[in-house]
Amino acid sequence: MTIRVLLADDQALIRAGYRMILESEPDIVIVGEAVDGREAVDQARTARADVVLMDIRMPGMDGIEATRRIAADDDLAGVRVLVLTTFEDDDNVMLAVRAGASGFLGKGAGPDDLVRAVRTVAAGDAMLSPRAARGLMDHLRARPEPEAATPESLATLTQREREVLTLVAHGLSNDTIAERLFLSPLTAKTHVNRAMSKLGVRDRAQLVVIAYQSGLVRP
Incomplete structure (x- = not known):
């Protein structure tokens, strides 16, 4: 391509x-x-x-x-x-x-x-x-803004999507996430895409911000 x-x-x-x-x-x-x-x-x-x-x-x-x-x-x-x-x-x-x-x-x-x-x-x-x-x-860490993503907004995610979101926030690739959770890379990518769709963001960088600002992951 x-x-x-x-x-x-x-x-x-x-x-x-x-x-x-x-x-x-x-x-x-x-x-x-x-x-x-x-x-x-x-x-x-x-x-x-x-x-x-x-x-x-x-x-x-x-x-x-x-x-x-x-x-x-x-x-x-x-x-x-x-x-x-x-x-x-x-x-x-x-x-x-x-x-x-x-x-x-x-x-x-x-x-x-x-x-x-x-x-x-x-x-x-x-x-x-x-x-x-x-x-x-x-x-x-210096200027947390939890209102950007509340626990209620994370409630739309499945448990597996929350696990994947946490790993994305730690900088793991889809392949590494798949290995960590015993999934296929395609399944890991699907979970990432669904989390982005549910949270209204368009890429992984914004997922990282949401994970930290919501308190799901601590800086």
Whole structure:
């Protein structure tokens, strides 16, 4: 399967670097470039991208707002946003995840990390760099917001879905979850998808936030 990628960054040199790295891969094609958030949203609609590489700090509409608009558009339900930024602090990570980003990677990451992140996000999994993951946990620890997901909302989940949600929150992949719970990978993926549907989220990164904010998992 070919992964269609849209590059959104206001710096031409950075976009050129991403293009060079990603187009060297046989399964990735660049379908467009955007210089600000508004253009990223427009091109996400027209270029049929699978993944948008989104910078946070751009003129006009920033990457957080662009991510929020993409995530809120039912016509773009298949589009995943991978945020790449110089600023991996906890507030940026939380804002990106809440906006609907499926991944968060620092611009200091190596080429192999970038390619891996694009493939991970395109496959429907969450991708947080170690530093971003620590930032997210620090934010949740310092500023818990349990109203974002109450115990009542978790009551819609089956016991198995709650178990799977807990393992997702600890960063386990579908394959590892399947091994841990003696399930097939397809069954594990089905439980993850059902949990996302019941909780009204579109990817694993937001499941992680719900698991911690609801108290199901403690930071």
